[in-house]
Amino acid sequence: MEETALLVIADECIAVQQLRKVYASRGGAILALDDIDFTVADGEFVAVLGPSGCGKSTLLKILAGLIPPSDGEVWLRRTPVTGPRRDVGVVFQSPVLFPWRTVLENVRLPADVQHLDRARHQALAVELLELVGLGNFEQRYPWELSGGMQQRVAMVRALIHDPALLLMDEPFGALDAMTREQMNLELQRIWLERRKTVVFVTHSIPEAVFLADRVLVMTPRPGRIAEMITVSLPRPRPLEAMTTVEFSEHVGRIRRHFGVKGGIEP
Amino acid sequence: MTRLGRPILRIVLLLLVLTFWEAAVRLFAVPTYILPAPTAIAVAFYRGTASLVYVDNLWITFYETILGFIAGTVLAFLLGTAVALSRRAEYYFYPFIVMFQALPKVALAPLIVVWFGLGLTSKVVNAALIAFFPLMVNTILGLRSAEEDRLNLMRSLAATPSQIFWMLRLPGALPFIMAGLEVAMIFALIGAIVAEFVGAQAGLGVLIQSLNFNADIAGVFSILLILSVLGLVLNQIILLIRRRVLFWDPSEKRAGEERTKGGMM
Numbered sequence: 001m002e003e004t005a006l007l008v009i010a011d012e013c014i015a016v017q018q019l020r021k022v023y024a025s026r027g028g029a030i031l032a033l034d035d036i037d038f039t040v041a042d043g044e045f046v047a048v049l050g051p052s053g054c055g056k057s058t059l060l061k062i063l064a065g066l067i068p069p070s071d072g073e074v075w076l077r078r079t080p081v082t083g084p085r086r087d088v089g090v091v092f093q094s095p096v097l098f099p100w101r102t103v104l105e106n107v108r109l110p111a112d113v114q115h116l117d118r119a120r121h122q123a124l125a126v127e128l129l130e131l132v133g134l135g136n137f138e139q140r141y142p143w144e145l146s147g148g149m150q151q152r153v154a155m156v157r158a159l160i161h162d163p164a165l166l167l168m169d170e171p172f173g174a175l176d177a178m179t180r181e182q183m184n185l186e187l188q189r190i191w192l193e194r195r196k197t198v199v200f201v202t203h204s205i206p207e208a209v210f211l212a213d214r215v216l217v218m219t220p221r222p223g224r225i226a227e228m229i230t231v232s233l234p235r236p237r238p239l240e241a242m243t244t245v246e247f248s249e250h251v252g253r254i255r256r257h258f259g260v261k262g263g264i265e266p
Numbered sequence: 267m268t269r270l271g272r273p274i275l276r277i278v279l280l281l282l283v284l285t286f287w288e289a290a291v292r293l294f295a296v297p298t299y300i301l302p303a304p305t306a307i308a309v310a311f312y313r314g315t316a317s318l319v320y321v322d323n324l325w326i327t328f329y330e331t332i333l334g335f336i337a338g339t340v341l342a343f344l345l346g347t348a349v350a351l352s353r354r355a356e357y358y359f360y361p362f363i364v365m366f367q368a369l370p371k372v373a374l375a376p377l378i379v380v381w382f383g384l385g386l387t388s389k390v391v392n393a394a395l396i397a398f399f400p401l402m403v404n405t406i407l408g409l410r411s412a413e414e415d416r417l418n419l420m421r422s423l424a425a426t427p428s429q430i431f432w433m434l435r436l437p438g439a440l441p442f443i444m445a446g447l448e449v450a451m452i453f454a455l456i457g458a459i460v461a462e463f464v465g466a467q468a469g470l471g472v473l474i475q476s477l478n479f480n481a482d483i484a485g486v487f488s489i490l491l492i493l494s495v496l497g498l499v500l501n502q503i504i505l506l507i508r509r510r511v512l513f514w515d516p517s518e519k520r521a522g523e524e525r526t527k528g529g530m531m
Contacts, residue, residue, distance in 0.1 A: 064422050083424070090422040096415045099514040100437045113423045113433070141514055161423075 012078075013165055013197040014040040014063065019072035021058055031222040032058050036072070038216060038225065042164075043195045047208035050218030051258060056201045059223065060169050063199060064090050077164055086114055089158030089196075091168040095150035097142035103129065103153055104138040110161040121160060128156040131193075132186060148179040152186065159194065168200045172207070181239055184210055192236055206242055209233075209250045217257050226257050302484035311488035319473070324492060327458055327470040330386060331500065334393020335454035339447060342398045346405025351431070363402070371396045372460045379465040389466065393457035397450040404446030408439025441515045444508045451500045459493070470496075 019036035022029045032055040040046050050056045061067045062074060065084040074081040076088070089110070097106045104125055111121035129135055132152040142150055151171060158166055172180045184207060191198060202208050208215045209231055217226045231250055233241055241247055284304045290296070291303040298306055314320040348355040349363070375392050382388035412435050420430045462471025470489055477485035512518045 061418075066418055066421055084422050086424050088422065090419065092415055092419065094415055096413075096419045098416070098434070098437070100440075109433070110423050113420070113425045113429055143514065143516075 011042040012039055013042045013044070013076065014038075014199070015073075015075040016063075017073045017075075019059075019062065019074065020070050021055065021062065021067075022070040033062075033069075034222045034224050036223070036225060038228065040197055040199065042197055045191055045198045045200065045211060045213045047212035047215045048199060048201045048218065049205065049208040049215050049254065050203065050223060051220050052203060054218045054220050055223030056203075056218055057169055060090075060167050060199065060201050063165075064088055064167050086161065087164045089161065089163035089166045091151075091154050091158045091166070091171045093170045093173055095142070095147075095154040097150055097153060097157075099141060099143055101142075102138065103134065103140050103142065103145070106142060106153055107157045107160055109157060114161055116161060125156070125160055128159060129153075131190065132156055148175055148183060151175065151183060155187065155190070159190070159196070164197060166196045166198045168198065170201055170203065173202070180207070185239065187211065188236060205251050205254050206247075209247060209254070210237060210242060215250075215254065217254055219257070227254075229254060299481040299483050302487055306484040307487045307491070310482070310484040311491065314485065314488060320470075320489070320492060323468055323470050323473050324496065326468045327455075327462070328496065330389035330458040330461075330469065331393055331451075331455045331496075333386075333390045334457055335397050335451055337390060338394030338397035338454060339401045339450050341394070342401035342446075342450070343405050343443070346402040347409060349402075350406045350409035350435075367399060367403070371399070372456070375457075375460045375464045379461060384465050384467055389458050389461040389469070392461035393454040396457035396460075397454040400449040400453060401443070401446035404442040405439065408442025408446075409435050411442065412438050440511055441517065444504070444512055448501065448504045448508070451504050452497055455493075455497055455500060 016036055016038050019033060020031070021033040023032055024030075036059065038046075048056045048059060058067070062069050063076075063081065065081045065088070068082075076085065097103075098109070101109070104122075107125040107129060108121055110116075111118070111125075126135075126138060129138055132155065134149060134152060134156075137145065137149070142153065145153065151174075155171065158168075172183045175183060188211060200208075200211060212231055215229045215231060217229065218224065219226045229250065233244075233246060233250075288303045288305060291301060302310075311320075345359065349359055350356075374395065378392045378395070379388045382391050412430075416434055416438070417430070420434050425433070458469070459471040459474075462469040463475060466472050470493060474486055474489050477483075477489065509518060
């Protein structure tokens, strides 16, 4: 029944069904994720929002094929996820750049690993770096760059092998507020230009509302889906969009889920 | 402080110490077989160098050290890599590693000479044996030091274990490996000298023993001088390689900054 439903929706990128994740620990089994069901359409931007420890990073790692689910299934472009895949790009919380590689070589890493055409991806890396305003930094080393610049390199690296899906795990969490807003604008610009499917994990409500087409709100442990909220603000969204009434309504609606329990950052 | 101020102060201090040494030896009439004056050491040094005895024996010790270093470190790298990457290799080799680590390796020198004779081989084997451990331990530590985030990145790209090794683990281990090589080089020199003490026909260690036997303490001091210069040169070779290989490592960058800062002051 569920399977046939999957086939009907043609432009679907991710389908998650009845997902559960149980961790074994000294004090017994810990239920990290329970009853997770959702789909993401091709080219859609979905933010996964929840308090610390709600299992949202675990969910992302399962989508990336880095850890297996305890129960349930994950489908990516109608094939089951059984391990890491080449049609996925991941951006982590820290930039994770290799200090012995230049910026350009870091961006080229996925192409090197996957033995993709060298000359073409070299050119593509240059082009992508220019897209994020790092055209003059190709031959520099990561430690010569600021935190924001490093995370931009990491973002571009995740795009070099042209993945169908971009997974982002609180990528701007370590940046200061000003840089973070700039990065949000940048990400939106890249997304509008490339139209990748994006799953973006964050614990910032405004960030989720600003960036996403839909916000998947999760409950504290065990992580379950509390609500799926559609954000219909017009794009491209300028930073001023955050001051509109519509924006505040969305933020307010999400905040109600955490109102009493707290534990979520503004 | 001016650019030249510091080096000049250094040389002045060195000359002061030497003058004090010379004066003390002469003033208190210390016998040369206890502590020779710097001038006596200089004379002994000239005598040995002019007759080419020092050069010939220096060459032999240098040769033994380098061969031992290469043999020991290549083996250490290979075995360290096997232990770091394979649980099975670790399981079988670990008891031997622990046993040998606790053992003072120089104590094996007499045995090595009995097994490999008085020639070059026993010196190379002993130097290799002593140089082996610091590098093997550091290779294991280094290869295992790969950060979880970096491993996850490589895994998320569906990298093969061999790609993870060449693109991540090995470059990430280089700071550890270079530190191990630095120690291994000096250890190889110690290993060669100790083996020469135990039984050899030529080399600086042999020279020290025969000079000592003849109560030519000035001669012994002149050899010690040569040995310390040799150690310094060997160390500089490693540091040069390190600077080229580890240009990206914080320790190298800091050293570089200090060098330029020192130059500016």
